[in-house]
Amino acid sequence: MIPLVDLNAQYKSLALEVDDAVMRVLRSGRFVLGPEVEAFESEFAAYCGADFGIGVDSGTSALHLALRAAGVGPGDEVITVPFTFIATVSAIAYTGATPVLVDIDPISLTMDVDQFEAAITPRTRAVLPVHLYGHPADMRPILEIAERHGLVVIEDAAQAHGAEYGGRRAGSLGHIACFSFYPSKNLGAFGDGGALTTSDPVYARRLRGLRNWAAEQPYCHETLAFNNRLDEIQAAVLRVKLRRLDTWNALRRGHAAHYLRLLSDAGVGLPAGREGVADVFHIFAIRVQRRAALQARLSERGISTGVHYPVPVHLQPAFRNLGYERGSFPISECAANEVLSLPMYPELEPAAIRRIAESVKEEVVAWAVA
Numbered sequence: 210m211i212p213l214v215d216l217n218a219q220y221k222s223l224a225l226e227v228d229d230a231v232m233r234v235l236r237s238g239r240f241v242l243g244p245e246v247e248a249f250e251s252e253f254a255a256y257c258g259a260d261f262g263i264g265v266d267s268g269t270s271a272l273h274l275a276l277r278a279a280g281v282g283p284g285d286e287v288i289t290v291p292f293t294f295i296a297t298v299s300a301i302a303y304t305g306a307t308p309v310l311v312d313i314d315p316i317s318l319t320m321d322v323d324q325f326e327a328a329i330t331p332r333t334r335a336v337l338p339v340h341l342y343g344h345p346a347d348m349r350p351i352l353e354i355a356e357r358h359g360l361v362v363i364e365d366a367a368q369a370h371g372a373e374y375g376g377r378r379a380g381s382l383g384h385i386a387c388f389s390f391y392p393s394k395n396l397g398a399f400g401d402g403g404a405l406t407t408s409d410p411v412y413a414r415r416l417r418g419l420r421n422w423a424a425e426q427p428y429c430h431e432t433l434a435f436n437n438r439l440d441e442i443q444a445a446v447l448r449v450k451l452r453r454l455d456t457w458n459a460l461r462r463g464h465a466a467h468y469l470r471l472l473s474d475a476g477v478g479l480p481a482g483r484e485g486v487a488d489v490f491h492i493f494a495i496r497v498q499r500r501a502a503l504q505a506r507l508s509e510r511g512i513s514t515g516v517h518y519p520v521p522v523h524l525q526p527a528f529r530n531l532g533y534e535r536g537s538f539p540i541s542e543c544a545a546n547e548v549l550s551l552p553m554y555p556e557l558e559p560a561a562i563r564r565i566a567e568s569v570k571e572e573v574v575a576w577a578v579a
Protein backbone atom coordinates (compact mmCIF):
# COMPACT_ATOMS: atom_id res chain seq x y z
CA MET A 210 0.00 0.00 0.00
CA ILE A 211 1.32 3.48 -0.85
CA PRO A 212 0.32 5.72 2.08
CA LEU A 213 -0.95 9.29 1.76
CA VAL A 214 1.86 10.41 4.08
CA ASP A 215 4.65 8.35 5.64
CA LEU A 216 5.85 9.70 8.97
CA ASN A 217 7.92 6.58 9.70
CA ALA A 218 10.08 7.14 6.64
CA GLN A 219 10.85 10.64 7.88
CA TYR A 220 11.66 9.47 11.41
CA LYS A 221 14.05 6.82 10.08
CA SER A 222 15.99 9.48 8.19
CA LEU A 223 16.62 11.49 11.39
CA ALA A 224 16.31 9.00 14.22
CA LEU A 225 19.76 9.56 15.72
CA GLU A 226 19.51 13.34 15.79
CA VAL A 227 15.93 13.40 17.02
CA ASP A 228 16.54 10.80 19.74
CA ASP A 229 19.50 12.86 20.92
CA ALA A 230 17.43 16.04 21.04
CA VAL A 231 14.66 14.34 23.04
CA MET A 232 17.16 12.82 25.49
CA ARG A 233 18.77 16.23 25.96
CA VAL A 234 15.39 17.58 27.10
CA LEU A 235 14.66 14.59 29.34
CA ARG A 236 17.98 15.12 31.10
CA SER A 237 17.56 18.90 31.36
CA GLY A 238 14.62 18.90 33.73
CA ARG A 239 12.99 21.78 31.78
CA PHE A 240 9.84 20.65 29.98
CA VAL A 241 7.59 23.61 29.19
CA LEU A 242 8.81 26.95 27.74
CA GLY A 243 12.58 26.88 28.11
CA PRO A 244 15.80 27.18 26.14
CA GLU A 245 14.70 24.81 23.35
CA VAL A 246 11.47 26.77 22.81
CA GLU A 247 13.36 30.05 22.82
CA ALA A 248 15.95 28.82 20.38
CA PHE A 249 13.30 27.35 18.09
CA GLU A 250 11.30 30.57 18.18
CA SER A 251 14.20 32.65 16.94
CA GLU A 252 15.31 30.05 14.39
CA PHE A 253 11.80 29.69 12.99
CA ALA A 254 11.18 33.46 12.88
CA ALA A 255 14.49 33.94 11.04
CA TYR A 256 13.54 31.16 8.63
CA CYS A 257 10.24 32.92 7.86
CA GLY A 258 11.84 36.35 7.58
CA ALA A 259 9.98 37.73 10.61
CA ASP A 260 11.40 39.46 13.69
CA PHE A 261 9.58 37.43 16.36
CA GLY A 262 8.46 33.83 16.81
CA ILE A 263 6.07 32.68 19.53
CA GLY A 264 5.70 28.95 20.17
CA VAL A 265 2.27 27.64 21.15
CA ASP A 266 0.59 24.26 21.61
CA SER A 267 -1.25 24.01 18.26
CA GLY A 268 -2.11 25.79 15.05
CA THR A 269 -5.61 26.32 16.37
CA SER A 270 -4.23 28.13 19.43
CA ALA A 271 -2.02 30.22 17.15
CA LEU A 272 -5.09 31.37 15.20
CA HIS A 273 -7.10 32.07 18.34
CA LEU A 274 -4.30 34.06 20.00
CA ALA A 275 -3.51 36.00 16.81
CA LEU A 276 -7.11 37.20 16.68
CA ARG A 277 -7.05 38.12 20.39
CA ALA A 278 -3.75 39.96 20.00
CA ALA A 279 -5.32 41.90 17.12
CA GLY A 280 -8.09 42.96 19.50
CA VAL A 281 -10.82 40.92 17.80
CA GLY A 282 -13.86 40.28 19.98
CA PRO A 283 -17.66 40.31 20.15
CA GLY A 284 -19.26 42.67 17.62
CA ASP A 285 -16.34 42.39 15.21
CA GLU A 286 -16.31 40.60 11.87
CA VAL A 287 -13.40 38.62 10.48
CA ILE A 288 -13.33 37.63 6.83
CA THR A 289 -12.07 34.21 5.76
CA VAL A 290 -12.91 31.36 3.37
CA PRO A 291 -15.13 28.27 3.75
CA PHE A 292 -12.77 25.96 1.85
CA THR A 293 -10.33 25.29 4.69
CA PHE A 294 -9.88 23.12 7.75
CA ILE A 295 -12.55 23.98 10.30
CA ALA A 296 -10.00 25.41 12.78
CA THR A 297 -9.65 28.61 10.73
CA VAL A 298 -13.30 29.53 11.28
CA SER A 299 -13.56 28.03 14.79
CA ALA A 300 -10.76 30.32 16.01
CA ILE A 301 -12.80 33.35 14.93
CA ALA A 302 -15.86 32.00 16.73
CA TYR A 303 -13.82 31.44 19.95
CA THR A 304 -13.25 35.21 20.20
CA GLY A 305 -16.96 35.97 20.02
CA ALA A 306 -16.50 37.72 16.66
CA THR A 307 -18.56 36.78 13.60
CA PRO A 308 -16.85 34.79 10.86
CA VAL A 309 -17.76 36.32 7.48
CA LEU A 310 -17.05 33.90 4.66
CA VAL A 311 -16.18 34.69 1.05
CA ASP A 312 -15.67 32.24 -1.79
CA ILE A 313 -12.34 31.11 -3.25
CA ASP A 314 -10.73 31.65 -6.60
CA PRO A 315 -11.41 28.57 -8.80
CA ILE A 316 -7.77 28.18 -9.88
CA SER A 317 -5.73 28.83 -6.73
CA LEU A 318 -8.46 27.67 -4.31
CA THR A 319 -7.46 30.59 -2.06
CA MET A 320 -9.46 33.72 -1.11
CA ASP A 321 -11.22 35.52 -3.97
CA VAL A 322 -9.83 39.02 -3.55
CA ASP A 323 -12.81 40.88 -5.07
CA GLN A 324 -15.24 39.07 -2.82
CA PHE A 325 -13.04 39.91 0.17
CA GLU A 326 -13.24 43.60 -0.64
CA ALA A 327 -17.00 43.44 -1.23
CA ALA A 328 -17.55 41.79 2.18
CA ILE A 329 -15.88 44.55 4.20
CA THR A 330 -18.23 46.45 6.55
CA PRO A 331 -17.57 49.03 9.28
CA ARG A 332 -17.40 46.06 11.71
CA THR A 333 -14.67 44.21 9.84
CA ARG A 334 -11.58 44.03 12.00
CA ALA A 335 -9.32 41.45 10.36
CA VAL A 336 -8.90 39.23 7.32
CA LEU A 337 -7.66 35.64 7.60
CA PRO A 338 -6.44 34.30 4.25
CA VAL A 339 -5.46 30.60 4.13
CA HIS A 340 -2.41 29.38 2.19
CA LEU A 341 -4.26 26.20 1.27
CA TYR A 342 -2.27 23.08 0.31
CA GLY A 343 0.95 25.13 0.68
CA HIS A 344 -0.07 27.61 -2.01
CA PRO A 345 0.05 31.22 -0.75
CA ALA A 346 -3.10 33.31 -1.03
CA ASP A 347 -2.84 36.35 -3.29
CA MET A 348 -1.34 38.52 -0.57
CA ARG A 349 -0.41 41.67 -2.53
CA PRO A 350 -4.00 42.79 -3.23
CA ILE A 351 -5.20 41.43 0.12
CA LEU A 352 -2.66 43.59 1.97
CA GLU A 353 -3.42 46.58 -0.19
CA ILE A 354 -7.18 46.34 0.41
CA ALA A 355 -6.66 45.66 4.13
CA GLU A 356 -4.40 48.71 4.45
CA ARG A 357 -7.03 50.94 2.85
CA HIS A 358 -9.65 49.71 5.32
CA GLY A 359 -7.40 49.52 8.40
CA LEU A 360 -7.73 45.74 8.77
CA VAL A 361 -5.30 43.38 10.46
CA VAL A 362 -4.03 40.65 8.11
CA ILE A 363 -3.51 37.26 9.76
CA GLU A 364 -2.07 34.45 7.62
CA ASP A 365 -3.29 30.89 8.19
CA ALA A 366 0.05 29.37 7.21
CA ALA A 367 -0.65 25.99 8.85
CA GLN A 368 0.01 24.24 5.52
CA ALA A 369 2.64 26.61 4.15
CA HIS A 370 5.95 26.42 6.06
CA GLY A 371 8.53 27.72 3.59
CA ALA A 372 6.08 28.76 0.85
CA GLU A 373 7.04 31.99 -0.92
CA TYR A 374 5.11 34.85 -2.44
CA GLY A 375 6.88 37.71 -4.21
CA GLY A 376 10.23 36.55 -2.84
CA ARG A 377 9.07 36.48 0.79
CA ARG A 378 8.14 33.53 2.91
CA ALA A 379 4.79 32.75 4.47
CA GLY A 380 5.04 34.09 7.98
CA SER A 381 6.37 37.46 6.84
CA LEU A 382 3.55 38.45 4.48
CA GLY A 383 0.79 39.63 6.85
CA HIS A 384 0.85 41.33 10.26
CA ILE A 385 0.72 38.02 12.15
CA ALA A 386 1.05 34.48 10.80
CA CYS A 387 -0.09 31.19 12.30
CA PHE A 388 1.60 27.82 11.86
CA SER A 389 0.69 24.30 12.92
CA PHE A 390 3.23 21.58 13.65
CA TYR A 391 0.69 18.78 13.67
CA PRO A 392 2.76 15.68 12.79
CA SER A 393 1.67 15.47 9.14
CA LYS A 394 2.33 19.14 8.29
CA ASN A 395 5.39 20.05 6.19
CA LEU A 396 7.14 20.80 9.48
CA GLY A 397 5.66 18.42 12.04
CA ALA A 398 6.30 17.77 15.73
CA PHE A 399 5.97 14.43 17.54
CA GLY A 400 2.66 15.58 18.94
CA ASP A 401 0.82 18.88 18.79
CA GLY A 402 2.53 22.23 18.37
CA GLY A 403 2.19 25.58 16.68
CA ALA A 404 3.79 28.99 16.35
CA LEU A 405 3.11 32.58 15.42
CA THR A 406 5.43 34.93 13.60
CA THR A 407 5.22 38.71 13.46
CA SER A 408 7.53 41.67 13.01
CA ASP A 409 5.45 43.87 15.28
CA PRO A 410 6.91 44.02 18.82
CA VAL A 411 3.53 44.96 20.32
CA TYR A 412 1.83 41.88 18.87
CA ALA A 413 4.80 39.73 19.92
CA ARG A 414 4.56 40.91 23.52
CA ARG A 415 0.79 40.41 23.64
CA LEU A 416 1.10 36.92 22.17
CA ARG A 417 3.73 35.89 24.74
CA GLY A 418 1.33 37.02 27.45
CA LEU A 419 -1.74 35.39 25.96
CA ARG A 420 -0.16 31.95 25.65
CA ASN A 421 0.99 31.87 29.27
CA TRP A 422 -1.54 33.52 31.60
CA ALA A 423 -0.40 37.10 30.94
CA ALA A 424 1.77 37.00 34.02
CA GLU A 425 4.28 39.85 33.68
CA GLN A 426 5.24 39.17 37.28
CA PRO A 427 4.71 35.67 38.72
CA TYR A 428 1.07 35.27 39.81
CA CYS A 429 0.10 38.76 38.70
CA HIS A 430 -2.14 38.46 35.65
CA GLU A 431 -2.66 41.52 33.47
CA THR A 432 -5.53 40.28 31.27
CA LEU A 433 -7.61 37.20 30.55
CA ALA A 434 -5.14 34.74 29.06
CA PHE A 435 -4.62 31.06 28.34
CA ASN A 436 -2.40 28.02 28.74
CA ASN A 437 -1.24 27.50 25.16
CA ARG A 438 2.46 26.84 25.76
CA LEU A 439 4.82 24.85 23.56
CA ASP A 440 6.84 22.16 25.31
CA GLU A 441 10.57 21.58 25.22
CA ILE A 442 10.48 18.13 23.62
CA GLN A 443 8.47 19.36 20.64
CA ALA A 444 10.70 22.43 20.26
CA ALA A 445 13.86 20.29 20.36
CA VAL A 446 12.43 17.98 17.67
CA LEU A 447 11.30 20.94 15.56
CA ARG A 448 14.80 22.45 15.68
CA VAL A 449 16.23 19.28 14.16
CA LYS A 450 13.51 19.14 11.52
CA LEU A 451 13.65 22.84 10.61
CA ARG A 452 17.16 22.28 9.25
CA ARG A 453 15.70 19.78 6.77
CA LEU A 454 12.62 21.76 5.76
CA ASP A 455 14.04 23.32 2.59
CA THR A 456 15.28 19.93 1.38
CA TRP A 457 11.91 18.34 2.09
CA ASN A 458 10.01 21.15 0.38
CA ALA A 459 12.28 20.83 -2.66
CA LEU A 460 11.55 17.10 -2.78
CA ARG A 461 7.81 17.82 -2.59
CA ARG A 462 8.13 20.29 -5.48
CA GLY A 463 10.00 17.69 -7.48
CA HIS A 464 7.27 15.12 -6.83
CA ALA A 465 4.60 17.65 -7.82
CA ALA A 466 6.43 18.40 -11.08
CA HIS A 467 6.66 14.66 -11.74
CA TYR A 468 2.90 14.19 -11.12
CA LEU A 469 2.10 17.20 -13.33
CA ARG A 470 4.16 15.78 -16.22
CA LEU A 471 2.67 12.31 -15.97
CA LEU A 472 -0.91 13.50 -15.48
CA SER A 473 -0.92 16.29 -18.07
CA ASP A 474 -3.05 14.20 -20.48
CA ALA A 475 -4.99 12.23 -17.87
CA GLY A 476 -8.20 14.22 -18.15
CA VAL A 477 -8.14 15.37 -14.52
CA GLY A 478 -7.87 18.88 -13.06
CA LEU A 479 -4.36 19.71 -11.85
CA PRO A 480 -3.01 22.33 -9.43
CA ALA A 481 -1.86 25.45 -11.26
CA GLY A 482 1.23 27.40 -10.28
CA ARG A 483 1.31 31.18 -10.15
CA GLU A 484 3.98 33.68 -11.17
CA GLY A 485 6.07 34.77 -8.20
CA VAL A 486 4.80 31.98 -5.97
CA ALA A 487 6.75 29.03 -4.60
CA ASP A 488 4.29 26.35 -3.57
CA VAL A 489 5.30 23.81 -0.89
CA PHE A 490 2.71 21.17 -1.82
CA HIS A 491 1.56 20.22 1.65
CA ILE A 492 -1.17 18.51 -0.35
CA PHE A 493 -1.19 17.55 -4.02
CA ALA A 494 -4.86 17.52 -5.04
CA ILE A 495 -6.22 16.63 -8.46
CA ARG A 496 -9.85 17.27 -9.42
CA VAL A 497 -12.23 14.67 -10.79
CA GLN A 498 -15.97 14.53 -11.10
CA ARG A 499 -16.32 10.85 -10.16
CA ARG A 500 -14.15 11.16 -7.09
CA ALA A 501 -15.63 8.44 -4.90
CA ALA A 502 -15.29 5.88 -7.70
CA LEU A 503 -11.68 6.85 -8.43
CA GLN A 504 -10.80 6.81 -4.75
CA ALA A 505 -12.26 3.30 -4.38
CA ARG A 506 -10.46 1.99 -7.48
CA LEU A 507 -7.13 3.46 -6.33
CA SER A 508 -7.60 1.90 -2.92
CA GLU A 509 -8.13 -1.50 -4.58
CA ARG A 510 -4.84 -0.92 -6.37
CA GLY A 511 -3.04 -0.23 -3.08
CA ILE A 512 -2.97 3.55 -3.29
CA SER A 513 -4.23 5.66 -0.36
CA THR A 514 -5.81 9.01 -1.12
CA GLY A 515 -7.54 11.68 0.95
CA VAL A 516 -10.06 14.49 0.60
CA HIS A 517 -9.14 17.95 1.92
CA TYR A 518 -11.94 18.85 2.55
CA PRO A 519 -15.19 17.06 1.69
CA VAL A 520 -17.53 19.56 3.40
CA PRO A 521 -16.86 23.30 3.24
CA VAL A 522 -17.10 25.03 6.60
CA HIS A 523 -20.34 26.90 5.81
CA LEU A 524 -22.12 23.54 5.39
CA GLN A 525 -20.77 22.06 8.63
CA PRO A 526 -23.47 21.44 11.24
CA ALA A 527 -21.23 23.21 13.79
CA PHE A 528 -21.63 26.46 11.83
CA ARG A 529 -25.31 26.24 10.98
CA ASN A 530 -25.74 29.35 13.13
CA LEU A 531 -23.85 31.45 10.58
CA GLY A 532 -26.90 31.15 8.33
CA TYR A 533 -25.22 30.12 5.08
CA GLU A 534 -26.91 27.65 2.76
CA ARG A 535 -25.95 25.19 0.06
CA GLY A 536 -25.17 27.33 -2.96
CA SER A 537 -23.79 30.23 -0.90
CA PHE A 538 -20.23 29.53 -2.11
CA PRO A 539 -20.41 27.55 -5.37
CA ILE A 540 -16.65 27.49 -6.07
CA SER A 541 -15.90 26.07 -2.62
CA GLU A 542 -18.73 23.56 -2.88
CA CYS A 543 -17.57 22.40 -6.30
CA ALA A 544 -13.97 22.03 -5.06
CA ALA A 545 -15.17 20.09 -2.01
CA ASN A 546 -16.92 17.63 -4.35
CA GLU A 547 -14.00 17.17 -6.73
CA VAL A 548 -10.63 17.40 -4.95
CA LEU A 549 -8.66 14.23 -4.35
CA SER A 550 -5.31 14.31 -2.53
CA LEU A 551 -2.71 11.93 -3.93
CA PRO A 552 0.17 10.58 -1.81
CA MET A 553 2.66 13.38 -1.12
CA TYR A 554 5.64 13.31 1.24
CA PRO A 555 9.35 13.98 0.75
CA GLU A 556 10.37 10.30 0.82
CA LEU A 557 7.83 9.29 -1.85
CA GLU A 558 9.64 7.22 -4.51
CA PRO A 559 9.57 8.17 -8.21
CA ALA A 560 8.44 4.61 -8.98
CA ALA A 561 5.46 5.09 -6.67
CA ILE A 562 4.56 8.35 -8.41
CA ARG A 563 4.66 6.54 -11.77
CA ARG A 564 2.42 3.79 -10.44
CA ILE A 565 -0.05 6.28 -8.97
CA ALA A 566 -0.18 8.40 -12.14
CA GLU A 567 -0.58 5.33 -14.37
CA SER A 568 -3.40 4.07 -12.18
CA VAL A 569 -5.22 7.42 -12.24
CA LYS A 570 -4.89 7.55 -16.02
CA GLU A 571 -6.08 4.00 -16.60
CA GLU A 572 -9.14 4.49 -14.42
CA VAL A 573 -10.11 7.83 -15.94
CA VAL A 574 -9.55 6.59 -19.52
CA ALA A 575 -11.63 3.49 -18.76
CA TRP A 576 -14.58 5.77 -17.89
CA ALA A 577 -14.12 7.83 -21.03
CA VAL A 578 -14.33 4.65 -23.14
CA ALA A 579 -17.23 3.17 -21.19
Ligand SMILES: *Cc1c(COP(=O)(O)O)cnc(C)c1O
Binds near residue numbers: 293339
Ligand atom coordinates in the same frame (compact mmCIF):
# COMPACT_ATOMS: atom_id res chain seq x y z
C1 LIG B 1 -3.80 21.99 10.53
C2 LIG B 1 -4.53 23.25 10.26
C3 LIG B 1 -4.97 24.08 11.29
C4 LIG B 1 -4.96 23.68 12.74
O1 LIG B 1 -3.74 23.29 13.25
P1 LIG B 1 -3.70 22.33 14.56
O2 LIG B 1 -2.25 22.32 14.88
O3 LIG B 1 -4.20 21.00 14.12
O4 LIG B 1 -4.54 22.94 15.60
C5 LIG B 1 -5.52 25.30 10.95
N1 LIG B 1 -5.67 25.68 9.68
C6 LIG B 1 -5.28 24.90 8.66
C7 LIG B 1 -5.46 25.39 7.25
C8 LIG B 1 -4.72 23.64 8.92
O5 LIG B 1 -4.36 22.86 7.88
